[in-house]
Amino acid sequence: MPVVIAHSHLNPGGVTRIIESQIDSLANEEVKVLVGACPNPEIITSRNAELHVFSDLNYLERKKYTEQEAKDMLHKVHREIREHLTSETVLHFHNLNLGKNPIVTYAVYLLAKEGVKVFNHAHDFAEDRPSNYSFLEEIIHDIFLQDVNQILYPKLSNYHYGVLNSFDFERLKELGEEEERIEWLPNPVTFNASENIPDKAAAKQEICAQLQLNQEKLLVSYPVRVIQRKNIGEFILLSILFRHRANFAVTQPPQNPVEIEMYKQWTNFCEQNDVDIVFEAGTKVNFEKLLRGSDFCITTSYKEGFGMVYLEPWLLDTPVVGRDIDFITRDFKNDGFVFPTLYYKLHIPGIKTDFKDLNLKMQMEIIQGVLSGKIEKQKLFEQNPILNTLFSDVKSHIIDKNKTIIKNNYSLKGYGIKLQERYKKMVG
Structure with a gap:
């Protein structure tokens, strides 16, 4: 027809x-x-x-x-x-x-x-x-x-x-x-790993060399185009909380002119405050190799239509952690999916509102507060205990189980x- x-x-x-x-x-x-x-x-x-x-x-x-x-x-x-x-x-x-x-x-x-x-x-x-x-x-x-x-x-x-x-x-x-x-x-989910893609250790070594990153740290990537609902401010905050343990990279800039101004404000903010995030990593290195070489993929998005970011990285043996969107992930969980560390809210000391609901100016002020020590990192971890296990090791049997579900159901x-x-x- x-x-x-x-x-x-x-x-x-x-x-x-x-x-x-x-x-x-x-x-x-x-x-x-x-x-x-x-x-x-x-x-x-x-x-x-x-x-x-x-x-x-x-x-x-x-x-x-x-x-x-x-x-x-x-x-x-x-x-x-x-x-x-x-x-x-x-x-x-x-x-x-x-x-x-x-x-x-x-x-x-x-x-x-x-x-x-x-x-x-x-x-x-x-x-x-x-x-x-x-x-x-x-x-x-x-x-x-x-x-x-x-x-x-x-x-x-x-x-x-x-x-x-x-x-x-x-x-x-x-x-x-x-x-x-x-x-x-x-x-x-149609992401098929190339036959010649290196294993995780070799891929990470290549990516870190290309991006001039410390290979001894975790590599955490956010495979996304930076638009408002992807909540990039929260990603930047997490990068600061874990800067001693991990390198953070996000893959693509926005294309919509409405979103570009927001993006520029964040990239300028990071430059002015010495926040070491790799922006536009997907334009600098092979995307598939980046996902394979990452120790974790993270999502801080608060709105998705389907939520492909929760699925695809597993096919490259990369666990997904970050913010949970219940009405999206519940379907995956009903299929038997196991997500090691997802959270629903990010609490800030002295503020009742979830971090994602704050405007750009307030998010920047909070991040500056963390950088200056005005907001203690320890209190952030105390109010958000899930952060203590955010980048815990994920067992290979969980990765294998999730990969099987993707191949069978999607x-x-x-x-x-x-x-x-x-x-x-x-x-x-």
Whole structure:
């Protein structure tokens, strides 16, 4: 059956990797990909899928639009998508409900009303991002006079959903969506270690030499693009608390201009305060070798759609520690996953608020307090006893168990079967 996979962009990141995996899992289907931007077209064309780039599908500039401007954009987007659809096509749209482009969200709703089979693959939700939801209201409600919730969650038999976890599955049911139109579709874990990748000790030796790090210390990496919800301030705080024991590295800078200013403030802060973190390590050394050579991968993120960071490093024999996001990790734990050291909160002496909920200025003040000795490290460890075991040795049988669960429960083959079965339900 013909499948059109659509998204706002194919910049490096989680959704792009899932789209690549979907194309791979649909090798016997006719697949087109429609996106607003694609810096590396070969990732699609090399997989024998058609690629079409329309800038109108990308994030919409946040500004006030006239009624005529909005209508013109709507007609254009509707037409651009429509010309790639037949009566049998499944339109598989990623992050339609994120609210980054309300025109696209409304256009796809109108297509669904016309009978197009829409699979809304929800990685994130505008309800979790107030500014995105208000943008939807400005366009959909204020200009087109439509109810936002009706557009986001139409009660149509040809409109189905894909969700990444049980939390979002329950969320849609609570919003009144029928269970039979929702597919729980955990992301496939497709990270296959290269055959020639060195063992952990050799990989660490190479990485430390390249990055000029003390090999006697632990190597702790955060395999992430630094954006707000990744909570980089907490990562920096932990690097200071463990600077005598570990080197800390984070892999990628942000690409979104909105996030770049925050990132610059943190990198400048580290430079001014002699905080030795390796930023953009993924651009300086081989990413796979970095993860293999790391003694631990850490996450301080407070919001994830799926939580790939909790899974992938284990395939390279690297344990994952850090902040727990219960509605994400509960699915992994239900599969039998063992996480050695995860924490829910980071308490700061004299402050009632979790560190992650403090603004950038307050986080910087606390880190400076720790550096100056105004905030005693000992008290931080006393109030957060989990920190005493954060980087404890992880037994090899735990690593092996987690690797087996990933291979059995998150395979690309199983993912493709679920996806095709859902499409068949939609086509009838």
